[in-house]
Amino acid sequence: MSSGGEALRRRRVAAGWSQLELATRAGVGVRTLRDIERGHVRRPQRASLERLVAALPLADADRAELLAGFERAAPPWIGVLGPLAVRQGGVELDVGAAMPRALLGLLALHAGRPVPSDEIVDVLWEDRPPRTYDNLIHVYAGRLRAVLGTEAIRRTSAGHLLASAADCLDLAAFEALTARAGTLPDEPADDLAAALACWRGPVLAGSPGRLREHPIAVAAARTRVAAALAYADAASGAGPQVVAALWRVVHDEPLHEGLAARLMTALAEQGEQAAALRLYGEMRARLAAELGVEPGNELRRARERILTRPPEVPAGRQPERAVTVPAQLPAAVAAFTGRTAALRRLDGLLEGRRESAAIAVLTGTAGVGKTALAVH
Known part of the structure; x- marks a missing residue:
């Protein structure tokens, strides 16, 4: 107890x-x-x-x-889904300089599993390790123990490991929530929303590149995208919560068209068609500038649905009065002349008609004046 x-x-x-x-x-x-x-x-x-x-x-x-x-x-809480963070009792703990922080980030990605020395060396020093690297790893681990507790960092024959409970790691909580959502195909939205709320930004933002690009970090980011897509589909029409959750993921995944398409749809469902179309324009410009491509089918279809569907009126907002848009013709030719016989035949189609429509087809080669006659 x-x-x-x-x-x-x-x-x-x-x-x-x-x-x-x-x-x-x-x-x-x-x-x-x-x-x-x-x-x-x-x-x-x-x-x-x-x-x-x-x-x-x-x-x-x-x-x-x-x-x-x-x-x-309460044991320390360690967060890697965003900048590295360590808290205990609501207080932020200082885990030292860049090297101890990088070691803790790597161990937290493998929490509960030993990390061999060669992987630690690769992440901390890449291909230029000092001759005393083994002693330095021992020193950094000691500094972390002084902050986290003497049993927090253990050295085994297979390497160093972080012995932290799963409920004290945001990555473990995220993985547990997404796994549970996968077992509840009928009602996954709540668990997916809680899973996405575990994130504060890209994995280990601000850490060295080798750490941010670690396979576990990359896999976690992919799982986050998959969870966001599934949440958007499962919670369609759920309101501002979906929009807020998707905005955070889109901010960190600025080139993912599927996320942007779902965010556009969620915005439109909230009556924010202008924001949805603005997002499409931003995505199109970003894709062209960074990848040299045009938006794909999913993004284009989302735009077309927004342009053709009636505006959504969010709950509590009074619908605006409908505005009649005139069907305007092209400008008439200023000096229209001739075509007397053709005009007589067209006028004849209207004789005796009051309610039913009359349809006529004008044919002829290009440039003979079909449009000018029709407009007149």
Whole structure:
């Protein structure tokens, strides 16, 4: 049992309350409270903890001490889905200079699996390792242990590994959510939305190129794109949440036409046709400038659907009054003359007709004046 969970249980028992009574007063599930007290949740939600502590008959100082116990007990959280980040109890931890940070980023990509020395050398120094590289790796690992805990970085016969719980790594959380969404074909949207929310930017943004281009990082980015596409398809018409999620992914994947097409559709469904068409123009210019190609079929079809469909009116917005667009003809010839016989035959087609339409076909070689006659 965790020290925070044990302290919460003691306070509850001292108040004479059952788990059901405290959970009801705090507005959280009994199962949530039971898991917290037993230490089954390594990183309890801050909002749930605050509601539980606030519901207990405690002085303010005791409440603060109880919350602090959870923060002290919580292991560090490590994020690689964006710039490398390490937090504990809501506080950002400084893991040192560029080399220790790069080592931690690499170990976090392999969390729970040993990373051999030759891979560490390749990422940290590429093809110019110093002669003392083995000792330097040991020094960097020691600096990380000083911040993360003595058991956080372990050295085995197969290499160094990060021994961090899965719920303390954003990459592990993302992988678990996308895997679970794949097992729920009927209702994947919630898990996909939560998976996409794990991302703060490109994998290990700001780290050395070898680390950003690591196969695990590239695979994670591809899975993110696949999750975004699946989320857009599963949550079609879900509103601003889809637009916001897609914007973040499109920002990091600026040349992916499938993402842009779905974002255009989502914008149009929110009544933002102008923004959707502006995005198409930006994509077209970007594709031409960086790849020398025109938009593909998926992107062009999305544009055509937006141009031909009636404007969507978002809920709560009054529809605008329809505007009649005149069907305008080309300008008439200023000095039209002749064609008396042809005009007489055309006028004859209208005699006796009041409601039914009359259709006539004008034929002739190019340049003989068919359009001028029709307009006149």
